[in-house]
Amino acid sequence: xxxxxxFAIFVTIFVAELGDKTQLATMLYSSQGQHSKWMIFGxxxxxxxxxxxxxxxxxxxxxxxxxxxxxxxxAGLGFxxxxxxxxxxxxx
Numbered sequence: 001x002x003x004x005x006x007f008a009i010f011v012t013i014f015v016a017e018l019g020d021k022t023q024l025a026t027m028l029y030s031s032q033g034q035h036s037k038w039m040i041f042g043x044x045x046x047x048x049x050x051x052x053x054x055x056x057x058x059x060x061x062x063x064x065x066x067x068x069x070x071x072x073x074x075a076g077l078g079f080x081x082x083x084x085x086x087x088x089x090x091x092x
């Protein structure tokens with residue numbers, strides 16, 4: 001196993017997930033006090049594992065048809081598009 005690649009992937013995903021809507025939803029469930037914190041942790045962890053598995057599988061399939069460079073451009077433009085849309089909707 002390439003530990004430097006593992007660490008880079010871990011840090012990238014960890015930082016990307018901080019403060020996103022998934023973490024906020026998990027905090028909301030936890031703050032309500034209706035369910036065990038361990039149950040909330042387990043359910044949210046399983047959801048993140050499942051969505052990551054989907055991303056890995058989809059990336060493997062898409063990667064056979066589209067180059068990594070094109071995928072970086074598509075992802076980058078997609079993030080920019082979402083950011084512009086968010087700013088535009090916030091200003092209206």
